[in-house]
Structures are given as C-alpha cells and as structure tokens.
Amino acid sequence: MVHHPEATGATMKDVAEKAGVSTATVSRALMSPEKVSAATRQKVEDAVTAVGYSPHTLARNSKRSESRTILVIVPDICDPFFSEMIRGVESVAAAVGYLVLLGDCAHQNQQERSFLDLMLTRQIDGMVLLGSQVPFDSTNEEQRALLPMVMANEFAPELDLPTVHIDNLTAAFEAVNHLLRLGHSRIACIAGPQDMPLCQYRLQGYIQALRRSGIAVDPHYIVRGDFTFDAGSRAMQYLMALPEPPDALFCHSDIMALGAMSEAKIMGLRIPQDISLVGFDDIELSRYSDPQLTTVSQPRFEIGREAMNLLLEQLQGKIVNSGSRLLDFELKIRGSTAPSLRDENAR
Structure with a gap:
C-alpha cells in the first residue's frame, strides 16, 4: 500500500480538480456524504488520497454545529x-x-x-x-x-x-455644498478608484452639487487616487499646475485630503486662506492635522x-432582508475650510 503524507499545501480545490467535480461537491461529500451518490463519494475520497489533502479540520468541525x-x-x-x-x-x-x-x-x-x-x-x-x-x-x-x-x-x-x-451621494453633495456656500466656485475632487461603488456615489454627489449651483463640471478638476497619502500629494501637484488651479478641494477620503494638505504646505500655500479642503471619514488623524480637517463623519x-x-x-436562523440599512452622517466643519478670498475681495 502506498502511504500518502498529510497535506502540505493541497486544498479542496485540488481535490475538486482531481475528482472532476466542484469544490461545493467535495465539501458535501466530506461533510454530508449521504447527500451525494456513492460513485461521487468514491471519486472524492480517491482524489483526497491522491493529492494528499487532510480534511481533519473539516471532520472536527462537522461534529459541531458551528465554529463560533x-x-x-x-x-x-x-x-x-x-x-x-x-x-x-x-x-x-x-x-x-x-x-x-x-x-x-x-x-x-x-x-x-x-x-x-x-x-x-x-x-x-x-x-x-x-x-x-x-x-x-x-x-x-x-x-x-x-x-x-x-x-x-x-x-x-x-x-x-x-x-x-451611509448615503454617500448625499454626504458628498453636502460637503461640496459647504464649499459653495463659502463662495468657492473652482472646486476640484480627488476621487477614489472608479470601480468602487461608494466612489461612484461620492463623485455623483460632487457633480450634482456643482450643477445645482450652475457650475460646469471641469474634467480636469477630477483626479483619481487610491486612498493613500501619496495619491493626495500627487493629485495636489497636478491640480495646482493647471492654468487655472482650484481654490477648494473635496476628497473622497481623509487620508488623501491629508496628503493633499501636506503637499499644499510644501508648495507654500496657506490653508484655508489659499485653498480650502474637505475630507471624508473623520479618522482620528483628521482632528490632529494643522489646521484640523473639515470632513464627513461616518459612524x-x-x-x-x-x-x-x-x-x-x-x-x-432569522430571515434578514437584503438591501440597505442607512446610518446618519455628519459634516464636521473645522479649520481647513473658510470663505473664498475672491468672494471676500468682491465685497
């Protein structure tokens, strides 16, 4: 008899491929053998032996109702x-x-x-x-x-x-509307990855707020980032090099906002006198930046x-309906936003 050592890396997927069945079938064959045919059960058992898969944990858990x-x-x-x-x-x-x-x-x-x-x-x-x-x-x-x-x-x-x-679209709308009420009109957005649904909603909130105020959306003012400090820093470099740089900035995360804030200071810009910044999330660091970051607070x-x-x-065993449970958000107004100097000078 050939002895096969216990698994040193074999997985259930390896067993499934060897047996020519799905991983779910392997799981049923090992945990609830009565639910599969004798032929399928034999194929799975042979594949387990062939690839050296050790289902000892599975056997242990199958004796209990749950793993906790x-x-x-x-x-x-x-x-x-x-x-x-x-x-x-x-x-x-x-x-x-x-x-x-x-x-x-x-x-x-x-x-x-x-x-x-x-x-x-x-x-x-x-x-x-x-x-x-x-x-x-x-x-x-x-x-x-x-x-x-x-x-x-x-x-x-x-x-x-x-x-x-939370309602990300409404939260973003209120954040951008705060900048609009302060007299800012050249408002840029450092957005998160395009494939993330929450970023899509936050971008829509930004766009709707501008359009509601009659401001055209400038695609040059929308920069994508990956929720890192470096992404905020790079976005700020790009935005301030534009022929007409923004005077306010809405960021899809506090991390990117703090990266942008750091880069703005390196450039010699004053916050909020030269540019106002709004973040999103209210992480602890947002309260320790200089100035403190205005941001959307999520619970x-x-x-x-x-x-x-x-x-x-x-x-x-209770029936839980799918769909959204919306919790409240709050716009925390702090020192990183102020009335537009252009607006103040026009008075």
Missing part, C-alpha cells in the same frame, strides 16, 4: 479608516462568544483560495465584508450560498446582501456593530 468564528474581509488592513469598524464588529462578536478573523483583500489574489477553503470546510460561520470585494467568484451562486454574509460600508446591489452604510463603530448584529440574526 466569523471572517471580516478588509479592503486594506493598513488603512486606519477600517479600525473603528472592525472594533464595532468585535464588540458584538465578543459579547456572544465569537472569534473574529481578519482577511486582507489588498492581497486577495494570493489568499482567495484560502478564504474559500475556510468557507467550504465550515471553519467560519459567516462573513462581514467591509468593501465591495468578495473572496470568491461572486457570479458563482453555489459559492455565494455557502455562508451568511453582510456588507458594511459599501453597497453592491448585484450581490443581494444585507448592507450597512464607523456603529456600522461595524450593526453589520455584526445582522450577521448574528442570520446565524440564529
């Missing part, structure tokens, strides 16, 4: 924006005896298979998504049906999930709490 563990998928674990949201999730989870695992979607390509295996082997009971990215093929209905999921912060209607977030802790509560309801 949930997975939180974070778009970028280095971004301080998500810390309060994660804390909100953990506060609810800890109170009912759940462990929280963090998965970083910034490196999703390398980890996608690991995340999927956690789902298929029932090592997690559910997932909270803090962005629009999911750690599996979202077009695969079989995979989507594996675990209860809730989305927090983002909104992706095509995923048909319970979702907790990030409450978003996390509400998302985890919705997930718990699903885990308890």
